[in-house]
Amino acid sequence: MNVSVAERLHATGTGSALELRGVTRMFGALAALVDVTMTIEPGERRAVLGSNGAGKTTLFNCITGDFFSTSGTVRLFGEDVTHFPAHERIRRGLRRTYQISLLFTGLTVLDNVYLAVRGVSRGRFSLIRPRRSEALMQSAVELIEAVHLTDVRDTKVSELAYGQQRQLEIALALAGAPRLILFDEPAAGLSPTERSELVEILTNMPRHIGYIIIEHDMDVALRVAERVSMMHNGRIFKEGLPEEIESDPEVQELYLGGGHG
Amino acid sequence: MAVRDHADVSATSGGIRTHTNYLGWLESVHPAYWLLAILLLFMPAFAGSFWLFQVWGWAFILGTIALSLMFLAGYGGMVSLVQMTIAGLAGYMVAILGASGVSGISMGWPQWVAVPIAIVVAAIFGTLVGALAVRTRGIYTIMITLAVAAGFFYLTRQNYTIFNGYTGFGGIQPPHLFGVNMRQPVHFYYLSLACAVLSFLAVVYVSRSPFGLALQGIRDNPRRMAALGYNVTAHRIAAYTFASVIAAVGGILLTWQNAQIAPASVGIGPVIDILIIAIVGGIGHPIGAFIGAFIYVILRLFSPDMLMALGLPGDRFRTLIGLGFLLIVFWSPDGVLGLWQQLKERMRDNAGFTGLGGAGER
Numbered sequence: 298m299n300v301s302v303a304e305r306l307h308a309t310g311t312g313s314a315l316e317l318r319g320v321t322r323m324f325g326a327l328a329a330l331v332d333v334t335m336t337i338e339p340g341e342r343r344a345v346l347g348s349n350g351a352g353k354t355t356l357f358n359c360i361t362g363d364f365f366s367t368s369g370t371v372r373l374f375g376e377d378v379t380h381f382p383a384h385e386r387i388r389r390g391l392r393r394t395y396q397i398s399l400l401f402t403g404l405t406v407l408d409n410v411y412l413a414v415r416g417v418s419r420g421r422f423s424l425i426r427p428r429r430s431e432a433l434m435q436s437a438v439e440l441i442e443a444v445h446l447t448d449v450r451d452t453k454v455s456e457l458a459y460g461q462q463r464q465l466e467i468a469l470a471l472a473g474a475p476r477l478i479l480f481d482e483p484a485a486g487l488s489p490t491e492r493s494e495l496v497e498i499l500t501n502m503p504r505h506i507g508y509i510i511i512e513h514d515m516d517v518a519l520r521v522a523e524r525v526s527m528m529h530n531g532r533i534f535k536e537g538l539p540e541e542i543e544s545d546p547e548v549q550e551l552y553l554g555g556g557h558g
Numbered sequence: 559m560a561v562r563d564h565a566d567v568s569a570t571s572g573g574i575r576t577h578t579n580y581l582g583w584l585e586s587v588h589p590a591y592w593l594l595a596i597l598l599l600f601m602p603a604f605a606g607s608f609w610l611f612q613v614w615g616w617a618f619i620l621g622t623i624a625l626s627l628m629f630l631a632g633y634g635g636m637v638s639l640v641q642m643t644i645a646g647l648a649g650y651m652v653a654i655l656g657a658s659g660v661s662g663i664s665m666g667w668p669q670w671v672a673v674p675i676a677i678v679v680a681a682i683f684g685t686l687v688g689a690l691a692v693r694t695r696g697i698y699t700i701m702i703t704l705a706v707a708a709g710f711f712y713l714t715r716q717n718y719t720i721f722n723g724y725t726g727f728g729g730i731q732p733p734h735l736f737g738v739n740m741r742q743p744v745h746f747y748y749l750s751l752a753c754a755v756l757s758f759l760a761v762v763y764v765s766r767s768p769f770g771l772a773l774q775g776i777r778d779n780p781r782r783m784a785a786l787g788y789n790v791t792a793h794r795i796a797a798y799t800f801a802s803v804i805a806a807v808g809g810i811l812l813t814w815q816n817a818q819i820a821p822a823s824v825g826i827g828p829v830i831d832i833l834i835i836a837i838v839g840g841i842g843h844p845i846g847a848f849i850g851a852f853i854y855v856i857l858r859l860f861s862p863d864m865l866m867a868l869g870l871p872g873d874r875f876r877t878l879i880g881l882g883f884l885l886i887v888f889w890s891p892d893g894v895l896g897l898w899q900q901l902k903e904r905m906r907d908n909a910g911f912t913g914l915g916g917a918g919e920r
Contacts, residue, residue, distance in 0.1 A: 363781060383785055384788055387787035401774070402778065403778055404778075412786060416787035421793075422768070
């Protein structure tokens with residue numbers, strides 16, 4: 298963990314945004330992830346599809362360090378982070394959203410975003426109260442604007458509508474300087490209008506930010522991704538362009554159930 | 559420093575407040591706090607020595623120690639039973655390093671040396687206990703900290719080379735500031751008031767700082783905080799360090815007030831009393847610790863008389879305290895602050911109606 302800046306710069310200058318090699322995660326005797334190997338290039342936008350229990354969220358948890366993988370290696374921007382705790386990986390430019398919103402419901406929208414901005418910068422232990430003019434506070438305000446939540450900036454999160462909470466989830470993931478974001482079913486529970494807003498937010502993100510998205514809504518997933526990985530029973534069994542995946546007979550049978558599209 | 563909607567029991571509900579100027583800050587303090595400040599400031603004008611020294615002095619001290627628990631439990635979600643032990647250790651350090659009746663052990667260092675060292679030692683001890691305790695949650699945190707508290711109690715009782723065993727230290731020199739004996743009731747009243755107010759302001763201020771906000775975030779959702787780049791464990795341990803400093807201040811004052819410290823001061827009884835004080839007052843806001851402490855002191859000092867007036871043995875004061883605790887927690891899990899909140903809401907709901915229509919309802 299005590300890597301010098303020079304080493305880190307060197308490490309991050311080359312290599313992929315994310316590189317998984319033989320990542321396996323066991324829960325007792327149950328193999329949730331089996332020998333997953335995956336490479337995401339910087340700025341790449343990838344969708345991960347699969348039925349419930351295919352291991353998609355477990356994959357995210359192993360990438361972020363919410364859980365450690367049982368075996369295999371995880372490299373972020375060329376650096377081996379396999380044994381790094383979650384907060385160390387986040388500080389290297391990784392972000393994630395959660396399927397079920399994990400927000401600080403007792404705090405306001407501004408507090409939530411401010412915590413996210415502060416989390417990836419210095420002064421996490423600062424005892425000095427933030428001021429309106431502070432740069433971090435400014436970027437929190439801007440992020441809230443970017444996800445259209447300015448009207449409810451000083452509202453407690455527990456009082457927000459469901460769609461607004463999902464938007465706030467995204468704002469938290471955009472804090473700081475993200476380089477790779479993991480979106481875990483961001484469209485779940487959203488109305489059609491909110492869905493198209495989400496697609497707009499995702500496609501309009503700066504090009505240098507890559508992401509991996511887990512999504513059940515094929516319309517959303519195939520529109521925002523450049524490549525698609527298919528998962529089943531903890532394995533990745535197919536990778537390709539959206540149109541290839543959509544027309545693949547094996548995929549049709551396993552996942553789309555024939556009735557789709 | 560009291561926040562605008564201070565009556566809102568949840569201290570987390572406010573949001574980041576930023577004051578552009580000093581006047582804005584002054585205006586944000588609730589009038590009730592001004593009233594309280596004036597009352598406390600002029601207390602010696604109408605209160606006798608007993609009230610100043612025994613009642614108020616003691617309430618400020620216990621409130622300060624309970625405040626350290628309120629900080630950990632209210633903002634950090636960590637119920638620590640080791641706060642009285644940390645306070646007691648600071649008290650012991652003052653006795654050992656400073657002057658006491660036990661000249662064989664006490665080193666007789668001047669107070670301006672002994673006090674800072676005592677606070678630092680207590681802070682280090684609290685940090686170590688924290689490092690041990692923060693890896694556990696809920697009931698296990700309570701058990702670990704209780705085990706440390708019990709261990710320290712038996713250590714002080716059985717160790718004669720450092721802690722002077724069962725008898726502890728008596729005849730501890732009262733503090734002298736500018737040549738004034740601070741143990742005189744009026745002086746001690748102001749000393750303990752100042753320490754309590756400074757600790758209170760420190761907690762209120764820190765609760766809205768990035769550190770305090772992060773601590774509350776960790777309380778609500780540790781996993782998410784890690785996913786935002788926070789080192790959850792380090793934050794929790796730092797919270798113990800901060801709380802230990804406050805507890806140490808209370809412990810030193812307590813030792814000065816009693817002019818002695820002994821194993822009985824750090825026994826399981828006093829350890830639990832701090833928890834009771836914090837819970838009874840209300841864990842949601844720093845002022846709750848002092849409300850709880852005041853109620854405890856009043857019950858503790860006057861219940862023997864009350865019991866004897868009823869023809870019961872006076873040493874059963876703990877029964878009365880226990881009953882009071884039971885009643886308050888039964889009616890309001892948020893302590894006296896919660897009761898106040900309920901009352902306010904009921905009055906608002908009943909505005910326009912006569913009588914207490916919904917009195918039976920929660």
